Amino acid sequence: xxxxxxxxxxxxxxxxxxxxxxxxxxxxxxxxxxxxxxxxxxxxxxxxxxxxxxxxxxxxxxxxxxxxxxxxxxxxxxxxxxxxxxxxxxxxxxxxxxxxxxxxxxxxxxxxxxxxxxxxxxxxxxxxxxxxxxxxxxxxxxxxxxxxxxxxxxxxxxxxxxxxxxxxxxxxxxxxxxxxxxxxxxxxxxxxxxxxxxxxxxxxxxxxxxxxxxxxxxxxxxxxxxxxxxxxxxxxxxxxxxxxxxxxxxxxxxxxxxxxxxxxxxxxxxxxxxxxxxxxxxxxxxxxxxxxxxxxxxxxxxxxxxxxxxxxxxxxxxxxxxxxxxxxxxxxxxxxxxxxxxxxxxxxxxxxxxxxxxxxxxxxxxxxxxxxxxxxxxxxxxxxxxxxxxxxxxxxxxxxxxxxxxxxxxxxxxxxxxxxxxxxxxxxxxxxxxxxxxxxxxxxxxxxxxxxxxxxxxxxxxxxxxxxxxxxxxxxxxxxxxxxxxxxxxxxxxxxxxxxxxxxxxxxxxxxxxxxxxxxxxxxxxxxxxxxxxxxxxxxxxxxxxxxxxxxxxxxxxxxxxxxxxxxxxxxxxxxxxxxxxxxxxxxxxxxxxxxxxxxxxxxxxxxxxxxxxxxxxxxxxxxxxxxxxxxxxxxxxxxxxxxxxxxxxxxxxxxxxxxxxxxxxxxxxxxxxxxxxxxxxxxxxxxxxxxxxxxxxxxxxxxxxxxxxxxxxxxxxxxxxxxxxxxxxxxxxxxxxxxxxxxxxxxxxxxxxxxxxxxxxxxxxxxxxxxxxxxxxxxxxxxxxxxxxxxxxxxxxxxx
DNA sequence: GTTAGGGTT
Numbered sequence: 104x105x106x107x108x109x110x111x112x113x114x115x116x117x118x119x120x121x122x123x124x125x126x127x128x129x130x131x132x133x134x135x136x137x138x139x140x141x142x143x144x145x146x147x148x149x150x151x152x153x154x155x156x157x158x159x160x161x162x163x164x165x166x167x168x169x170x171x172x173x174x175x176x177x178x179x180x181x182x183x184x185x186x187x188x189x190x191x192x193x194x195x196x197x198x199x200x201x202x203x204x205x206x207x208x209x210x211x212x213x214x215x216x217x218x219x220x221x222x223x224x225x226x227x228x229x230x231x232x233x234x235x236x237x238x239x240x241x242x243x244x245x246x247x248x249x250x251x252x253x254x255x256x257x258x259x260x261x262x263x264x265x266x267x268x269x270x271x272x273x274x275x276x277x278x279x280x281x282x283x284x285x286x287x288x289x290x291x292x293x294x295x296x297x298x299x300x301x302x303x304x305x306x307x308x309x310x311x312x313x314x315x316x317x318x319x320x321x322x323x324x325x326x327x328x329x330x331x332x333x334x335x336x337x338x339x340x341x342x343x344x345x346x347x348x349x350x351x352x353x354x355x356x357x358x359x360x361x362x363x364x365x366x367x368x369x370x371x372x373x374x375x376x377x378x379x380x381x382x383x384x385x386x387x388x389x390x391x392x393x394x395x396x397x398x399x400x401x402x403x404x405x406x407x408x409x410x411x412x413x414x415x416x417x418x419x420x421x422x423x424x425x426x427x428x429x430x431x432x433x434x435x436x437x438x439x440x441x442x443x444x445x446x447x448x449x450x451x452x453x454x455x456x457x458x459x460x461x462x463x464x465x466x467x468x469x470x471x472x473x474x475x476x477x478x479x480x481x482x483x484x485x486x487x488x489x490x491x492x493x494x495x496x497x498x499x500x501x502x503x504x505x506x507x508x509x510x511x512x513x514x515x516x517x518x519x520x521x522x523x524x525x526x527x528x529x530x531x532x533x534x535x536x537x538x539x540x541x542x543x544x545x546x547x548x549x550x551x552x553x554x555x556x557x558x559x560x561x562x563x564x565x566x567x568x569x570x571x572x573x574x575x576x577x578x579x580x581x582x583x584x585x586x587x588x589x590x591x592x593x594x595x596x597x598x599x600x601x602x603x604x605x606x607x608x609x610x611x612x613x614x615x616x617x618x619x620x621x622x623x624x625x626x627x628x629x630x631x632x633x634x635x636x637x638x639x640x641x642x643x644x645x646x647x648x649x650x651x652x653x654x655x656x657x658x659x660x661x662x663x664x665x666x667x668x669x670x671x672x673x674x675x676x677x678x679x680x681x682x683x684x685x686x687x688x689x690x691x692x693x694x695x696x697x698x699x700x701x702x703x704x705x706x707x708x709x710x711x712x713x714x715x716x717x718x719x720x721x722x723x724x725x726x727x728x729x730x731x732x733x734x735x736x737x738x739x740x741x742x743x744x745x746x747x748x749x750x751x752x753x754x755x756x757x758x759x760x761x762x763x764x765x766x767x768x769x770x771x772x773x774x775x776x777x778x779x780x781x782x783x784x785x786x787x788x789x790x791x792x793x794x795x796x797x798x799x800x801x802x803x804x805x806x807x808x809x810x811x812x813x814x815x816x817x818x819x820x821x822x823x824x825x826x827x828x829x830x831x832x833x834x835x836x837x838x839x840x841x842x843x844x845x846x847x848x849x850x851x852x853x854x855x856x857x858x859x860x861x862x863x864x865x866x867x868x869x870x871x872x873x874x875x876x877x878x879x880x881x882x883x884x885x886x887x888x889x890x891x892x893x894x895x896x897x898x899x900x901x902x903x904x
Numbered sequence: 905g906t907t908a909g910g911g912t913t
Contacts, residue, residue, distance in 0.1 A: 299911065327913055344912040373912065464907065496910070522910050543909045556908060600911090608913090664913035697908070706906090763913090825905040844907070 225314065225321045234315040241313060244272030245420045250280050253415060257281060257361075261385050262412035263394045266402045268419025269571045273396050274302075275310050278338055278363050281394070286321070286337030289390055291360035296343040298371045299527055300326045307331070307340040327664070328759045343373035347380075347612075351661060354616045356384055360391065367397040367405065368564055369526075370599035370626075376609055379624050380616075382409065398564055401596050408626050424536075424574040428587040436539040437465065439584045441472055443537050447582070448477055448515055453484025454534025454579070455516040457524060457572055461543045461558050466493045466519045467703070473517060487513035494520035494528065497697070497750070506530055525568055529575065536573040536581040540566060540589070547603040547633075553819075553841050554605065563593040599627050607667050610637035611646055614653050615661040640801060643867045644671050659771050663764060665693055672798030673768060679790040680778030682768065684727055688791070690761035691726040692839055692851065695753035698729060699826070709748040716747075717828030721853035723795055723839075724788065725828050730757060792837075796859040799837045800867060803860055804849060805881045806834050812849065814841065818875040824848035834881070835860060857885040 223230050241247060246267065257263050267273040278295040286293055297303040307324035316322055323332035325341040332339050343364070349356070356362065362381055367374055381393050395405055399416070406412050433439040440458060447456060460466050470491045479488035490510035494503065507530065510516040518530060522542050542565065543556045561569070566583065573579030583590060606629060610620045620634050641647045644667050646657030653661070660670035669689050676685035691698065701709040716732065718724035733754045736743040744751040765775050782790070796803075804812035804821060810832070812821050821841060823829060827850065829836075835857045838849035861868050861882075870879040870886065 342912060348913050369911090371911065462907080462909065497908085525910085527910075545909080693913095701907085703907085760913095822905090842908080846906095848906080 223315050225316050230315050233312065237313045241272070241276065244276060245270070245418045246272040246276040249415065249417055250276075253277060253280055254284060256413050256415055257392060257394060258284075260413055261392050262382075262409035263392075263415065264402055264405045264409060264412045265394060265396045265415040265417065266399045267396065267417035268399055269568070270419045270421040271417040272420075273417055274306055274365055275313065277394070277396065278340070279310055279314060281361060281363070282322075282338040285361055285392070288360045291358060291390075292337050292339055293361045293363065294339050294341055294346060294359050295363040295365055296341055296346050296374065296377065298343055298366050298369050298374065300342055301527060302366075303340045303342050304329075310338065310340070328763065343371055343377055347373045347377050348664060350380060351612065351615065354380075355388060356381070356391070357388075361394065362391075363394040363396060365396045367395045368401065368596060370597060370601070372600045372604055372609065375599060375601045375626055376612075378408070378626055380618075382624060398568075401564075404626070419571075421571060422574040422576070422578045424570050424578070425580045426570055427580060427582050428590065429584055430586065432586055432589065433584060436541065436584055437469065440469065440537055440539055441476070443582050443584060444473060444517060445477060447535050447537070448480070448482035448485070448489055448517075451483055451535065451580070453515070455510075455518070455530075455532050456535040456537060457530060457533045458517065458519045458537040459522070459524065459539065459542070459569055460519055461521065461541055463493075463495055463497070466495060466521065469519050473519075482515055485513055485515035487511065488515070489517050490514040491517045491519065494518050494524055496521070496523050496527075500752070503528070524572065525565060529572075531576050533572055533575065534577065534579045536570055536579065537584065538566060538569045538581060539584040540593075544598070545600070545603055547605060553843060554603075555843055560589075560593060562597040563590065563595050565597060566590060566593060601625065601629050602627055604629075604633075605637070605666075606633050607637045607640050608665075610634060611641055611653075611657065611661050611667050614641070614647060614651070615658060641667060643801060643864050644668065644798070645864075646671075662767055662771060665689065665764075668798045668802065669693055670798070672794050673764065674771075674773070675794045675797035676791075677768070677773045677775070679794050680782070681787065681790045681794060682773070682775045683777040684787070684791050685794045686761050686765050686768070686775065687730040687757075688723050688727050688795070690757045690764060691730050692723070694760035695726075695750070695757040696839070696851070698726070698750050698753040698757070700748045700750050705748075712746070712748040713826075714828070718788075719828065719830045720788065720833075721792060721795075722827050722829060722851045723853045724791065726851070727791070730754070730761075734758070792853055792855055793859050795837055795853050796855045797863045799839070800860045800863040802838050802841075803855070804836045804838060804852075805857075805878055806832070806836075807877045812836060813875060813877055814838075814849070815873060815878050818873075818878070819847055821847045821849045823852060824850040826850065827852050829854060857881065861885050 221230065222228065223234075246253075253265070265273060265277060274295075274297075278293060282293050295306075297306065303324045303326050307322055308318055311318040311320075311322040314322055318324075319331040319333055320335045322338045323330075323336045323340075325332055325339055325345055327342070327345060346356075346362070349358075362377075364374060364377060364381070367378070378395065384391055385393050393409070395409065395412075397405060399419075402414055402416070406414055429439075437460075440460065444456060444458065458469070460469055470493050473489060473491045477489045478491075481488065492506050494506050506516075506518050506520075506528075516532075518524065518533075520528075524530065525542075538561075540561055541558050542561050544559045545554055546557050547554045570581035570583070573581050606620075613620045613623060620637070621631065638647065638651065641657065642649070644657075644660070645654060646660050646667055648654050656671075656674070659674060660667055663670040663673060665673070669692065673685060673689050676682045679685075699709070699713055713725075716725050716728040718728065729749065732747075733740060733744070733749070740754070741751055743749075744754065768775050779787075801816055802814075804814045807813040807820065810822060812823070813819070814821060819841065821838075823836075824842070825848075829852050831854050833854035835855050836849070837853045837855050839851035840849070842848050842850055868882050868885070870883040873879045873882065
């Protein structure tokens with residue numbers, strides 16, 4: 104990769120970066136920060152001011168989500184006091200489990216592997232002292248006294264639903280108990296899925312230690328890029344997405360005697376699809392069992408779905424957490440948050456505070472406000488003031504590390520976090536939780552295929568999970584910045600992801616397994632429109648034929664852990680002689696789409712750094728430039744990334760993704776070498792952009808007026824996102840994503856020729872296919888047809904020409 | 905002429 108063509112287009116000098124340090128937005132209000140139930144003070148429409156705004160209606164008018172009644176009936180409209188008044192502790196049933204108030208019966212120890220002097224059946228050696236130390240801790244877990252019940256019910260049933268709250272020990276103990284009995288059955292193993300990589304790894308480490316075996320022997324884990332299992336493994340923790348991928352090569356999951364789906368209440372797409380597939384596997388395989396574990400809410404729905412499966416219910420156990428509600432709803436939840444923190448700091452005993460907000464801008468503002476207002480204000484037990492830390496996932500890892508460290512002496516630690524702190528990152532020592540009750544959620548509109556993020560009320564399950572963060576090391580208090588009535592009105596569970604996502608990849612996978620996505624037995628069936636969209640899209644991509652059967656090409660596409668559009672891009676590359684370049688681009692787009700870091704206080708420097716990589720005809724080529732340079736600076740990558748405002752973790756994962764994709768491409772019999780001979784600079788750029796066009800033709804846009812484009816599929820008028828480096832004002836563009844923020848923008852774009860699009864999918868690009876005259880006209884120009892062109896000209900819309 | 909939260913193959 105060093106023949107001088109590695110860098111695309113002229114690198115821009117710094118001279119262009121001198122447009123002054125203008126910052127856009129800063130702290131722009133994307134939405135009104137209204138607390139629950141408060142009324143709009145002005146007459147303007149807000150999407151976020153009351154519960155009944157959150158309803159999502161299906162095609163047939165059914166309300167899928169939102170409050171049962173009008174917010175106006177339940178919430179008062181009077182002026183809210185500035186200082187929140189906490190209602191007295193109320194004994195809410197949904198909270199009881201979180202507090203651990205369930206009565207517990209102490210029973211004598213049973214006989215599963217705890218006899219002293221016994222030999223470890225797996226290693227043949229005596230148990231270590233550490234084993235007995237951990238065993239004492241295990242005995243204190245609520246699940247410990249339910250071991251026979253678990254063994255008995257699982258023994259008698261092929262479907263079992265097990266619910267247990269935080270602290271019940273279900274994630275570590277249930278798979279362990281079951282693997283002692285079923286782990287070697289028919290030489291098959293047990294898998295336990297987790298929604299997150301980090302959980303799969305840490306739980307496996309813990310369980311290996313508890314079973315006194317080496318990680319990777321009897322107990323292991325498997326996540327993308329990392330497989331810590333061996334032929335000895337009887338219990339494997341893995342991510343749900345990874346297990347779902349395995350179905351591509353082994354649809355009956357024949358390696359496993361039992362699969363345990365953990366955290367089913369989180370309802371990830373992978374978990375939902377797995378549950379549907381495994382339900383079928385249970386009917387088809389005599390020797391297979393399914394256990395679904397979930398937090399307590401909504402267990403009935405799971406039982407019903409799994410043919411009235413029996414339920415095992417395990418109480419949670421943790422330190423008690425007192426829940427406080429507001430007596431009246433608040434007008435502005437950010438302000439209320441600051442006030443609540445201030446009150447806690449000044450009046451409540453020593454202890455750290457965890458606060459849940461949404462997004463970097465809210466968090467940064469709150470951190471700044473609090474440092475200014477409370478930084479050195481003495482509080483109860485903390486005479487020197489507060490130490491405030493932000494926490495969100497895109498933060499550099501050294502900054503994340505700080506939330507685990509002790510604050511300066513005599514200061515109270517306050518962590519202002521996004522949802523990462525709800526499940527992924529656990530901070531010990533938190534005594535107070537402040538929960539305004541909102542989170543950002545992905546919303547998918549199948550009609551224009553736009554995914555966007557919106558701030559919406561959390562589910563009751565989330566609220567309970569958040570409050571539980573206060574009771575990890577000692578008794579704590581949670582301040583919910585909404586009324587108890589509002590809590591009662593929360594939807595029980597988070598709205599499942601499968602109902603608000605693009606399903607192209609899922610539908611291809613189901614078709615590859617000869618399953619009918621329209622009839623698939625989903626726990627919550629996605630809107631039929633989304634499934635139809637996916638089928639149509641796969642047809643245009645050549646993955647399915649007219650009868651809906653998977654083509655040979657579609658079979659090859661399904662092998663890659665990518666969106667079908669990207670799989671096709673990748674498969675087009677070898678023939679064009681640019682396999683290496685496209686592998687890197689696809690890896691970047693799928694694993695590091697936001698690799699550019701742009702801190703608000705250094706926006707100008709960051710923009711200048713980015714310009715060094717820019718290709719004027721393609722942001723995809725800009726990503727290739729970044730990747731190539733990153734690989735060159737691999738041995739000093741940390742500093743290099745820092746200097747160039749790049750996210751190192753993102754680039755690392757892109758590098759791993761590229762390796763994996765290259766291996767899969769090779770396995771399919773494609774050459775992964777690039778052909779350099781005969782290419783000049785632009786020849787290569789063209790070949791790469793042709794490959795991008797071949798997969799992404801449905802994400803194409805045509806210029807309709809100056810600096811404005813029209814997407815071909817849905818006629819959305821869009822502008823280039825200001826972060827784009829494309830300056831050539833092409834007629835045709837491919838875009839990677841459409842985002843609607845202050846305007847509709849297309850982001851990560853590439854100039855293409857209309858002719859390439861036509862070659863990519865003649866079926867898709869016919870003038871009649873498009874309802875918009877401008878699009879039809881442009882396509883007619885390409886195809887030579889004239890059918891729609893006259894009307895298009897008559898509309899006099901083509902001002903730009 | 906900008907702001908995307910948390911996951912995953």
